Amino acid sequence: MQGLAVSNLSLLLALFLVVVAMGISVREKLDLHRDIIYAILRAIIQLTVVGYVLKAVFHVANIFLTLTLTLIIILNASWNAYQRNGRQKRGFIYSFIAIFSSTTVTIMILVLSGSIRPVAQQLVPISGMIASNSMVAIGLAYRAMRTQFKQQAQQVNEMLALGATGFQASRAIIRESIKTGMQPTIDSAKTVGLVSLPGMMSGLIFAGVDPVYAIKYQIMVTFMLMSATSIGSVIAIYLSYRNYFNDRLQLVLPEE
Structure with missing residues (x-):
């Protein structure tokens, strides 16, 4: 895939973007930082599971x-x-x-x-x-x-x-x-x-x-x-x- 390489290190560094959102929540007293953490963890788990499921489905091609x-x-x-x-x-x-x-x-x-x-x-x-x-x-x-x-x-x-x-x-x-x-x-x-x-x-x-x-x-x-x-x-x-x-x-x- 030309021009696109996302490594585990890249994802870890990109996590800083989530930290920015959490910082805004804390700074403005929005009380959203817990929801942000829950949403991110859920998204990571769901996407990882779906990724492996789709890989298997595409491989079987049924x-x-x-x-x-x-x-x-x-x-x-x-x-x-x-x-x-x-x-x-x-x-x-x-x-x-x-x-x-x-x-x-x-x-x-x-x-x-x-x-x-x-x-x-x-x-x-x-x-x-x-x-x-x-x-x-x-x-x-x-x-x-x-x-x-x-x-x-x-x-x-x-x-x-x-x-x-x-x-x-x-x-x-x-x-x-x-x-x-x-x-x-x-x-x-x-x-x-x-x-x-x-x-x-x-x-x-x-x-x-x-x-x-x-x-x-x-x-x-x-x-x-x-x-x-x-x-x-x-x-x-x-x-x-x-x-x-x-x-x-x-x-x-x-x-x-």
Whole structure:
């Protein structure tokens, strides 16, 4: 790999960057230094384990093992999204359906278009990128929906009293929640290349790939993330808004 050599000593020296963050936490009395230590230790352990797992999966090159690992990624993303939704009834199932759908639809389009090949070295990293971005978008959408229902409880109840269905009473909230989930991806697409050089493009450039060739892959990533976050947000919100109504079509706000 041209121009990129990370040794154990290099990582140890780079640890100074974490010390800087901890120093800021202590200096400003943010009380984040313990969280920083925990996060760094967890990241090191998780990445090390994943690195060896991926090495084994890539070596075996078995499609069923690859799909199993992809499913594990989706399940983990679904669980995290579910926790961000206040552990509502059927929340995990709804999150899984949304992330599974957004990931599989996007991956299928990429494979059929020839953008990626159905091999572990490409499917697993791309699936992780899609599932993680869907998870974040869905989490933001869930949070926005909870906030909107609390702020607009009176309006929703008034519409229900006038004979509106749960969907009719929630339509504005649904739209705003989906918009909130999609907005970060849209904002990121507006600034990509001018403000930020994202991971896919930077990684390829580090590896010595022609920047123009790397740009094509980054454009593909932008397309797939836009698709994944929109599909995931729409499915998750349309499935989960029903949790805010009981069988008698009364508004039920979640407990704190």
